[in-house]
Amino acid sequence: MPSAKRAIRIAGSSGGFSDRQRAIGDLAKNCDIDCIIGDWLSECTMTLHGAQKKQNERLLNEGQLTEQPQGLFDPTFMENLSPALPYLKSKNIKVAVNAGASDTEMLAGLVEAEIKAQGLDLKVGWINGDEVTETVRRMYENGEEFTSLMTGKPLKEWGHMEYFEAAQCYLGGAGIAEALRQGCDIVVAGRVADAAPTIGASMWWHGWDRETDLDQLAGSLVCGHLIECSSYVCGGYFSGFKRLMDKCENIGFPIAEVEADGSCVITKEPGTGGEVSVGTVSSQLLYEIQGPLYYGSDVTANLEGIVMTQLGPDRVQVTGVKGLPAPATTKVGLTAFGGYQAEFHYYICGLDLEEKAEWTERQVRHSIGDAVKDLSCLKFSLNGYCPPNPRNQDVATVDMRVFVQTRRRELVDKSTLDVPGFNRWCMENFLQSCPGATLGNDQRQSEGKPFYEYYVTLLPQSEVKHRVELPWAGKTIDIPVQKNVTTAYPRDQKSYDPVEPADLSSFGPTTRGPLGWVVGGRSGDKASDANVGFWVRHDDEWEWLRSVLTIDKVSQMLEGSNKGKRIERFEIPGVRAVHFLLRDHLDRGFNSTSEYDTLGKNLCEYLRAKYVDIPNKFLRRGRI
Known part of the structure; x- marks a missing residue:
């Protein structure tokens, strides 16, 4: 040493x-x-x-x-x-x-x-x-519930143990x-x-x-x-x-x-x-x-x-x-084969985008017909908008994405001309499409690719065989679990809205504008949970931030992106930050999600773009 x-x-x-x-x-x-x-x-x-x-x-x-x-x-x-x-x-x-x-x-x-x-x-x-596949399998077969850290449901309700592949802690x-x-x-x-x-x-x-x-x-x-x-x-x-x-x-x-x-x-x-x-x-x-x-x-x-x-x-x-003390458990991730997924993109331009998207979706659903019962996920999303008096054609063009998942590989493993198949369901409607719709010149995303389901739970540290391997010395050293551990921490941590929030009128006149003018932040993912934290630069801004950003306020700011799941909140005064955890927000997480924001990294920037009433004295200091 x-x-x-x-x-x-x-x-x-x-x-x-x-x-x-x-x-x-x-x-x-x-x-x-x-x-x-x-x-x-x-x-x-x-x-x-x-x-x-x-x-x-x-x-x-x-x-x-x-x-x-x-x-x-x-x-x-x-x-x-x-x-x-x-x-x-x-x-x-x-x-x-x-x-x-x-x-x-x-x-x-x-x-x-x-x-x-x-x-x-x-x-x-x-x-x-760290490889604990057989340990998890044995414990599950012996009745261990393995509650999900994201949803709180037991492993038996996951629905994918038949296709269980691996577990790493x-x-x-x-x-x-x-x-x-x-x-x-x-x-x-x-x-x-x-x-x-x-x-x-x-x-x-x-x-x-x-x-x-x-x-x-x-x-x-x-x-x-x-x-x-x-x-x-x-x-x-x-x-x-x-x-x-x-x-x-x-x-x-x-x-x-x-x-x-x-x-x-x-x-x-x-x-x-x-x-x-x-x-x-x-x-x-x-x-x-x-x-x-x-x-x-x-x-x-x-x-x-x-x-x-x-x-x-x-x-x-x-x-x-x-x-x-450390918990007596450690996090373990279970991987199961989920099936096959594919996506198809229309590019829609100009006016009446919502109506054009509805037209397209109704046509594709008609082509899918009864095969919809074999799709575990079918999602249509219109992403972007055409600004007033657009400065060029590209900014007036938005992406309409059709996303599918299925266990029947043949439904998504087809070339452009094969019938039936996902690509064909989308492609055959092109000459019946709405005005201002076109297709990309690369159709490879519409070919099926495997995806995996990921399940996060806890495993007792006592079940883990943590070892150091020293090939040059020809020996192995066991790392035992320390004696000073806590038997169980609750799944849901302490969550609270601001205690004694400030009177917002005390900050003086305001201007309505994006939260991100004066508030920084970062977001990310843990399986299907998303987290987002916000910070400010000055002490008086901190009193305003912690008073403005309540659980209800963030729920409202999410608007159409609100999944209606539990939101948890806590504060870190020493860095003038308030943090939110959005439970099960990311549709099963990176490996199987149908979301654009697969890693939750863009959640913060979306919320920073939302309008709030910002005290003018903060704006005079300059924007972030």
Whole structure:
């Protein structure tokens, strides 16, 4: 264990498989850091990897695959890591990542092979235990209800267990900490929680006790959440993006300085665009949280007391996080084959768009006829509008989308000329269509593709076999569940409207305009739940914001996008933020949703565009 006299400097290199490949190499070469972490996984990628792995196993057993299939982990990870290896060695920088997905051992082997090919001496370990398919199957068959975290209904009502493919649970950072204690230079994990690499690195560096140092662990959990999405905390997806146009082509990656007390300072890679400010850090804090308690397998963090302080350019201190015992359960995601889905797009132009959309929908439904009984989802949506006196034809054109899902592949697996089939049902109405309707010249979206259903529930940590694998030492180390856990946290967290709200008339004259003129925010998804948080820049704006944004007000602002489900609310005064959780808002979540906003990321910007009465004195300060 290194000296704990100073903070550990941890760089965030990836927020997903789509992130920039330069990250690990540039951070290792150019930055003064102790550890590089990265998150390559999501509910989408884990679902696809897990399902494909089970399919590959079946094909191998049936003799339909003649060779071992390609590993089901991030295919670009080695391109990211390989250039960094000499710098990791020369500068003694550790790496802890979750890029292993569903084939962690195989990826760890590839890392070892690349290290050997470069003639380096770096020790690689990997984390085992997140794959729990047979555990879930056994417990379900023995009567375990496995209540959905989204809907509150038991697993038996899901309707997809017949097609159950895989289950992966979320592990904490204790295994990563142990691997580093054992001398690993690079730790490869699968489905550890997004913040787990930061927790593990901090726990190792500072020598924290998982049973007693709860505030410290909770601070590192929040820090891990802040840097897990790489450039998001440095100005990516930021409400104040307009002032960051300079160097927006290359927003930097974050660096966190985690102190021995669990507090941290967020800064970033030098010489890059973006910024680290209370606004950007608050935005990332609000991303994909569920309520005032943020759960991890190592600890639970209470978010309500967080305070952020701008120490200087690109330096924000985060304090006030309090730790509670970890839950005795961990989140687990179940994947099942859902069927096949397809979509067809008409482009409609000009006047009378609602009537034109109705005309089109009635014609397509007539063509579908009795086959509608075989469609598990049929959705028509008109997206966009034609402005008055449009400046060109493109802005006067909107998208009408027809979306279907079915288990009968033949209904959507047809070419343009095949009869019957989804494409034909839509295509054959073209010469009977409304005026101003046309078709795109690429019909590939109307061909069926597989989709998967995803179900999120809880699994007792005692059922998880969390292990550290050390191939170079020829040993395996078990990571037991800590003694200091809470048996059960309630599914529904504390939710409340403002206590003693301000008299809105006290803020003076107002102008009606978009909420986003003075309010920033961020939104995201957790399976089918959507979250959205809003923040403001000044204390008097905070009193106004918390008084305006009640549960009823947000419900009204949603208008036609309101699904009528439960909305929960809480406040974080230290960052002048109010947060909402919209239960089961996203139609089953990314892997099977019929929504345009598959990840809930656009919910915030929709609500920021809604009109409210804004005090004029706030507007005089300038818009976000």
